[in-house]
Every structure is written in C-alpha cells, then in structure tokens.
Amino acid sequence: MAGERADRRPTRWHIAVFLAPAVLIYTAVMIIPLFGTLQLSLFSTVDNRQIFVGLKNFATLFGDERWADSFWNALWNNTWFFIVHMVVQNPIGVLLAALLSHPRLRFSAFYRTAIFVPTILSFVIVGFTWKLILSPLWGVAPELLDMIGLKHLFTPWLGKEDYALTTLGLISVWQFVGIPMMLIYAALLSIPEEILEAAECDGITGFSQFWKIQLPLILPAIGIISILTFVGNFNAFDLIYSAQGALAGPNYATDILGTFLYRTFFGFQLQIGDPNMGATIASIMFFIILAGVCLYLFAIQTRLRRYQF
Template identity: 80%
Template sequence: MAARRATRWHIAVFLAPAVLVYTAVMILPLFGTLNLSLYRAEGFVGLANFRTLFGDPHWSEQFWNALRNNVWFFIIHMLVQNPIGILLAALLSSPRLRLAAFYRTAIFIPTILSFVIVGFVWKLILSPIWGIAPSMLQAVGLKFLFQPFLGQEETALTTLALISVWQFVGIPMMLIYAALLSIPDEVLEAAEMDGITGWSRFWKVQLPLILPAIGIISILTFVGNFNAFDLIYVAQGALAGPNFATDILGTFLYRTFFGFQLQLGDPNMGAAIATAMFLIILAGVCVYLFAIQTRLRRYQF
C-alpha cells in the first residue's frame, strides 16, 4: 500500500496572512459595494440605480462622457507609453550602451514620485502666467506653439495623458527589459550566426519572445487607466475641468459618492458607478485572458 502523502499544512500557514489581508481590504469591500448599489435610502431597489445611471439623461450624459475620456486616456497610454517603453528597453539592453544603469534609474524615478508632486509641478511648468514652458519654447524660437494646454477643452485630457505617460513609462520599460534579459544568450548567438543582427534581431527574434510580457503590460495599463483618479484630481480638481473635458470614471465616482462643493454625496449611485467600473475592468481582463493570452506562444528555455 502506497504511503499516505503528508498534508502540507505549512502552505496554508504561509498563505493565510496574505489571504486574510486581501479579503479584508479587497474582497469584502467589493461585495459591500455591489450590495450598496442595489439600495437607496428607502431600502432595496434592485437594479434601479443602474437604470438611473444609464437611462436618466442627467446621469447617462456624465457617465458616457467620463467613459469616452477614459477610453481616450487608455488609448494614448497604449499608443505612446508602451511603444516608448519597449523602445527604451531595447536600447538599454544593448551591451554597447554606456551608463545604461544611470539611464534606467533616471527614467524610472518619476514612477515613484507622488501624484501630488507630479500634478503640481506640471501645472507650474505649463502655466501661461508663471510657467517655464513659454520661456523654454521662446528660447528655441517655438513660442508660437505654446497654448494653455490644461485650460482648453481640446487639449487638456491629452496633455494630462502625456504627463501620465512621462511619469509611468519606466514601468513597461523595466518589465520589457527584464523579459529581454531572460532570453538565453544561445538564442541570440544563433541568430547572429545566421546574420541577424542589430534592430533586425530585435524585430525577428527578441520581439516574438517577449510578446507574453507585452500582453501583461497591456492589461496592467488597461486596469491602471480605468482606475485612474489621482493625477486628474490634483491637476484639474474634482470637477475635472474645463467643462468636464478631463472627467474620467474615477473623478465621476468621487463627485457622486462623496459630493463636492454644494453637491451632496450619493453613496448608492456612487456604488453603482463603482460596480460599472468593476464590470468594465472585468470584461477587459476576461477578453485578454481568454481571447489574447491563449494565442500568445510561450517559449520554455
């Protein structure tokens, strides 16, 4: 008779603290929010809050405006931040590059800065009254390009998205850099023996091998952008001006749940907005897991 396998109690012991903390700060609040979205002051109302959110013109107009802005915020990160991060990682992984460690550190430092610092500093830089941006552009003969970027509806959201790109481009850079370093030297040497060198080696050999890492970065970007709040709030306030041009789901949720100025907070409608955000993020993650990740070829070294 085969010996009975020993129960590995130590696994449960080591996992228990993380599971308890995660349950306390994530799972229970999530179910609490879902429950709160089904109630009003008079009691249980089922999906009435969602019917109000999507059917009432006052609420639906704000929600769809915030969602459109959020989608644009995400697109800029996908089209600007991640490609630049991949390019920087490819450059920094070159053995011929000197001071690579210094460049990595300099690019990554903004990611550890506070949103308050970043938002306040960039407001000072771009201010048409006391900012240094007009003077810098004037010094190179490009003063005519300056505009009050944060004060115009057409440019405010894009400007904030690019500021966010500047702050967080170091994250995809470091993740892709780590993925590039994990490629065995034998693979690169074989490519070099076949005459594939330089950028051709990156496009034909390295890039296909790091596609799973790029997929992970993409879904992290999606989740992070649809949870964004801090930078918009610091730079434009809870009203996400001008004229709600920078309003995203995070600021819309904040104003609704906690109230702002003379507007009273409505925790039930705020919970409904939070639930809608959760479902949007959940749908995006599921699309990635079941439609994209399964198609990405993984290489075992």
C-alpha cells in the same frame, strides 16, 4: 496496510498557515468592500432608509439624462486616457528597453534609474509641478519654447477642452514609462544567448534581430504590460484630481470614471453625495476591468503562449 500508509502524502498544514495572514488581509481590504459596494448599488435611500431597488440604479445611470451624459463623457475620457498610454507609453517603453539592453551602451544603469525615478513620485507632486510648468502666467514652458524659437506653439494646454485630457495623459506617460521599460528590459535579458547567437549566424543583426527574433519572444511580457495599463488607467483618479480638481475641468473635459465616482459618492460643492449611485459607478468600473482582464486571460494570453521559449 503499512505500505498504503507509507504511500500517503503528509498533510502540508504549513502552506495554510503561511497563506492565512495574506488571505485574511486581502479578504478584509478587498473582497468584503467589493461585495459591500455591489450590495450598496442595489439599494436606494428613501426617507433615510435603504430600499432594495435591484438594477434600477444602473438603468438610471445609463438612461437618465442627468446621469447618462456625465457617465458616457467620463467613460469616453477614460477610454481616451487609456489609448494615449497604449499608443505612446508602451511603444516608448519597448523602444527604451531595446536601446538600454544594447551591450555597447555606456551608462545604461544611470539611464534606467533616471527614467524610472518619476514612477516613485507622488501623484500630487507630479500634478502640481506640471500645472506650474504649463501655466501661462508663471510657468517655465513659454520661456523654454522661446529659447528654441517655438514660443508660438505654446498654448494653455491644461485650460483648453480639446487638449487638457491628452496633456494629462502625456504627463502620466512621462511619469510611468519606466514601468514598461523595466519589464521589457527584464524580458529581453531573459532571452537565451544561444537564440541570439544563432540569429547572428544566419545574418540577422541589429534592428532586424529585434523585430524578427526578440519582439516575438517578449510578446507575453507586452501582453502583461497592456493589461496592467488597462487596469491602472480605468482605476485612475489621483493625477486628474491633483491637477484639475474634483470638477475635472475645463468643463468636465478631463472627467474620468474615478473623478465622476468621487463627486457622486462624497458630493462636491452644490452636488449632494449619493452613496448608492456612487456604488453603482464603482460597480460599473469593476465590471469593465473584469471584462478586460477576462478577455486577456481567455482570448489573448492563450495565443501568446506559443511565443514563449
């Protein structure tokens, strides 16, 4: 009996004590509002009373012309906003990380800091600043293009339906390219020197070394960056709102799920707020993000593990 008692592991109560504050805060801030939103999406207001309607709000959002056109427009814009980041931001981040990790590059710390600084700026500052820069009336963009003989290329990009969303996507890329750069930079530094030295002994140097040796080893980090980009872009709201307002002009060309949710839930100008339909849109956003995260965790991450060292 004494031996059995000695073999028993002591209860580690301190783990629960240390985790309890974080769990309570996360539950109060995230879990309870999430379930409250999901619950609210299943009700509708009739005569100032909440009536359970099941999935009727979702059917209205997908099928009713008054809602469906705006929803599918916002969803497509959100998807395009994400594509711009994936195609432009992340490859540039990888390229910058590869350049800044070169041992012979001077002032690399200064370059890293300069590229990362925009990520700590407020969305409001970034939105209004770029709106002023690109303004055809008092912006500096026409003059800057004129200095290099390209003024004929200038157009009010934020005022045209065909260019506004892509322009805002590129502004967001400018602001946040420092995040994938730093994550990839850290992943490159974590590669053991023995692997790189072995590659050099085999005659693999320069770009070939990065393409054949380093890139496969940092694929897990690229996967993490991709899913963070997905979650961040389908939660986007601030930049569009600060630059284009709640109506996400021109003519809803920059309307994404976040701004659509804002107008629906709180109301704007002549549109009356509908918390139930707003909660329905928020629930759809949650399910989209959940599906993307699950796809990454169960289908993509398992294949990337073989590249880890």
